[in-house]
Ligand SMILES: *[C@@H]1O[C@H](CO)[C@@H](O)[C@H](O)[C@H]1NC(C)=O
Ligand SMILES: *[C@@H]1O[C@H](CO)[C@@H](O)[C@H](O)[C@H]1NC(C)=O
């Protein structure tokens with residue numbers, strides 16, 4: 001152990017009561033349960049992580065993934081995802097290092113669906129998230145606003161006039177205005193694709209990456225039918241639970257990277273937009 005580390009270790013243990021600040025990021029709701037250490041020996045500046053939504057130094061990067069927190073919505077639940085992360089080994093309890101463990105459904109927060117999600121034979125055949133095409137998940141992408149008074153039907157898709165050749169589209173909907181991804185209780189009235197909207201997209205566009213701003217790209221009422229239409233051809237990749245707040249409509253480069261979970265039909269995903 002280096003001397004500074006030892007001193008930090010010693011300091012943490014010898015303070016009778018460690019002042020913990022609960023006010024974390026000024027810009028954004030912080031992750032509940034985390035805190036900055038604000039003691040005499042460690043200044044907030046030294047130990048306070050910078051949490052950002054937008055990186056602005058050399059070209060703009062928007063983080064369009066949601067933070068994973070216990071309060072974030074979980075499918076069909078009023079309770080959020082709940083406690084999913086714990087310190088299995090901790091320095092405070094005598095371990096050399098802190099080691100956390102987690103347990104979450106693979107379709108939690110910002111995540112991706114593989115063809116195996118709604119087709120059993122595809123999952124059996126190995127069409128898991130590890131088989132998803134990184135060429136589809138990365139490249140030029142269009143962010144569009146859809147009309148706020150409807151789910152995404154064929155009519156709505158037609159009205160968007162998305163040109164042929166566009167392969168990746170992120171659909172911002174009423175879900176973003178309603179801040180549904182920031183609400184703990186799952187809301188079945190979210191906006192998504194109706195079956196005819198999904199079919200229209202598959203038949204009349206070159207879109208292979210479909211992104212949406214709630215936990216499913218398919219409207220609750222057409223959950224099965226819309227997924228079946230999208231995933232049948234095994235070419236369309238569905239990215240769900242995107243954070244599209246405060247990003248201007250337009251053309252970006254998207255980068256989405258799922259975990260290489262062999263055998264899983266879903267995975268949490270990190271997505272960014274580069275301007
Ligand atoms: C290590 O774990 C302790 C709890 O034992 C926690 O207070 C501390 O913030 C953790 N340190 C890091 C670097 O995560
Ligand atoms: C440390 O160990 C005690 C006793 O086993 C336990 O109650 C506590 O939750 C542990 N703390 C952490 C941070 O693991």
Ligand SMILES: *[C@@H]1O[C@H](CO)[C@@H](O)[C@H](O)[C@H]1NC(C)=O
Pocket residue numbers: 148149150151174188189190191192219220221222
């Ligand atoms: C979208 O469909 C859901 C049911 O899946 C419904 O509750 C909601 O009101 C619809 N939203 C709009 C804007 O029509």
